[in-house]
Amino acid sequence: MKKESSWVKSTCAYCGVGCGIKSRINNNGQLDIKGDEEHPANKGKLCTKGLTLAETLINENRMLTPHILNKPVGWNEALDEAALQLQDVINHYGANAVAFYISGQLLTEDYYVINKLAKGFIGTANIDTNSRLCMSSAVAGHQRAFGEDCVAGCYDDLEAAEVVILTGSNLAWCHPVLFQRLKQAQKEHNTKIVVIDPRHTATCDIADLHLAITPGSDVALFNGLLSYLHNNNKFDQDYINAHTNNIEAALATALTQDTNVSQLTGISEEQLHTFYQLFANHPRTVTVYSQGVNQSVSGTDKVNAIINCHLATGRIGKLGATPFSITGQPNAMGGREVGGLATTLAAHLSFDRHDHWQLLSDFWQTDKLVTQPGLKAVDMFDAIAAGTIKAVWIIATNPAASLPNSNKINQALAQCPCVIVSDCVNDNDTLRHATIKLPAQGWSEKSGTVTNSERCISRQRRLLPTQGEAKPDWWIINQIANRMGFKDSFNYTNEAQIFAEHVALTSVNNHPNHTPRLLNLSGLSHLTEHDYDTLLPQQWPINGDGITHQRLFSDGVFPTKDGRACFIATPYHPLITQRSASYPLLLNTGRVRDQWHTMTRTGLAASLADHIQQPLISVHPTDANHYHINDNQLVTVTSHSGEAIFRVRITTDVSPKQTFIAIHWTQQNASTGSVCALIDEQCDPISGQPQYKATAIQLTPLTYTTDAILTTTKAVAFTDLPSSTALYWVCKKVKAGYQYCISSNLTPSTLEQILMMYFMHSTQHDLRAITHNSRRAVIFEHGRSIRSLLILPHDNHHHFTTSSNIIDHDINDLKVHQFLNGEDKLIDTDIVCVCKQITKQQLIDTIASNKVQDLSTLSCITTAGTGCGSCCTEIENLLNNNQD
Structure with a gap:
């Protein structure tokens, strides 16, 4: 048995809170994670996503080697080809025909180097970040x-x-x-x-x-x-x-x-x-x-x-x-510090001031520094669609799923001659268009800094060995910069050197005589590499005296020419929508509790899939009645931009004529559950941020005959099926593998034949059963059940799933017998407490049987709410709703 390692401090991979974590490798070789009690952001607390980070560190869907045109190649060949294609576009069409789309998932050091390459040496300001969509x-x-x-x-x-x-x-x-x-x-x-x-x-x-x-x-x-x-x-x-x-x-x-x-x-x-x-x-x-x-x-x-x-x-x-x-992302603030947006320069320097431009040009020792802002995200992809941008390098983000009017984004990428994608995953909506794929390190493998919503800089440290041939993002950028002729300015050998350069830039001419910028890290100017490795969380500005500042502007002095803040006249304009008789409802979008972004990471944690399992559209009872829609029914949602299919949740959480859909589902985990296919391309005229909160839509109820649940140890490709097989499918992670919920207009027998042909064949043996209301099958290999299938006539009022515990190394004959004979319990799972895996029904039953009236008693009996605490308000609502 391996000896447990000592605790290493790092930061969480998710939202802009920037929680500190402590991690160690336990006796079983797995990563233990808990909150860092000394980190000022969270003081030891973590949410469900942070607590389950270790569950996401699996080999599933990792990009392990570079690819050119989907063929694996060595690093030198991939880097040479990427540099060659970028340079070729620049030579033939100019620097502005090259674009970069990057991410708040990058560390500050990665962000700094790619911004320096694009704006300072290639000479294009067409570099924007998915923070454009958030902040x-x-x-x-x-x-x-x-x-x-x-x-x-x-x-x-x-x-x-x-x-x-x-x-x-x-x-x-x-x-x-x-x-x-x-x-x-x-x-x-x-x-x-x-x-x-x-x-x-x-x-x-x-x-x-x-x-x-x-x-x-x-x-x-x-x-x-x-x-x-x-x-x-x-x-x-x-x-x-x-x-x-x-x-x-x-x-x-x-x-x-x-x-x-x-x-x-x-x-x-x-x-x-x-x-x-x-x-x-x-x-x-x-x-x-x-x-x-x-x-x-x-x-x-x-x-x-x-x-x-x-x-x-x-x-x-x-x-x-x-x-x-x-902020919404772990390093959205760090990206803003180093000029990740198309409209900013590094170190909070401004395009509007020639002295700022000259300072940066001199600091980077370049004569190619851009003089004007570049294209913001939506405009950038419009230029790709129009063919004026010929090459785009996308790093650590998935614009084909997250930008508005995603159908148009996919079409633009499909016709772009050069699409370079650096990512840690092997497949997502964007990677399907990549001509060159470069494997990057993921969270737990890479090292650098992030800045959270309160300006606190924290170290994200390497916790585990790198999988496959993945490399740090800054290293990949550095290598391509060298191949493009910029070796003297991109000769970094570690992330500490990049951070030191970033610190130095924030300090140059940053004193009262030059309208000081508050982003000032001069107090970190003398960090050694050891100091960088052991850097403690601290908020900027960190001036030469090394003192940090919790709050800004407390003295009433602002970083403007006269030191005064400016009131801005803000005339009210009514919401611009395209609502009409054909599109009478308004769509709002957002997040759910236990998922994040496009589920690249959270989708790998089985425990996070149980709270909200499918892409839902929240509809008010009045509207559901008007459209003759039942709870759990599938509907087609159509806007001016596209259409998608969602399952209905009838609720008074939304007002009449308003609806809500979460953003997380993509082509990898649902057939047509991507909300961005519906979103219009309207943007704020000043910031360029898209309007995700007000899209005009219509609903059309879907009728179908058959539901199926396919549970499997390995993911399957529904694109292999005949197009008429599944009207709708959605995938979620379960402990033993993956579970697919399928809705079809085929008869149960026809659907069974197709699914058995494509997914349920085995060189070993299978067991099948047909009961009065279901068709069931279990597939075995080497004594292990690897897939199960349940097919039911569709029920308009309920949507069921089934236990995944018959897909297991240690499955016993009794469980298989119960499944095949319909004796297993079909469950409408609704997990309230993810940390302790407590369902809504368990809580309701406990409240009733024990006449529980308060949260502390219920938590003592069931343990619900004793983990991260995110579910406590939901539990309190159950208590209030179930009192005599």
């Missing part, structure tokens, strides 16, 4: 108000505030660790919580006030707040006079719609008054905003409307008083 409106809003993209507050402000406003943020599911901190603050300090969201989300369960605003009306709501503060003498006039500009224009714009706020937002006058009083009468107020604000055609104005209210009351960067942007 670019916040970036633009910060730049307009503060002069620099800076988050003023810190997580401790959530615990110090008297009032916390969550707008466009389902904190309970998207940033669970912060939600737990806020919930605890509410319990200890009676913090008042306001949630602004068209939907009723899990976050609303702790809200003192839920404002279910009309989608897209945030600007009207916060303009109304600014007017209220003015009309009730709640402005901090001394602060405004000393530290700001342009209050007159912003206030005049807000006052023009002052009397119509209730009508525009759909919020009653009573609720508006309650909200405005809470803000006005509590100096310690934090406003948290996230994707629900940013992902809009008016996202930048929404951000500035929020900031205007904080500037008017002097609540910027003070204890428990600040606007606070929460």
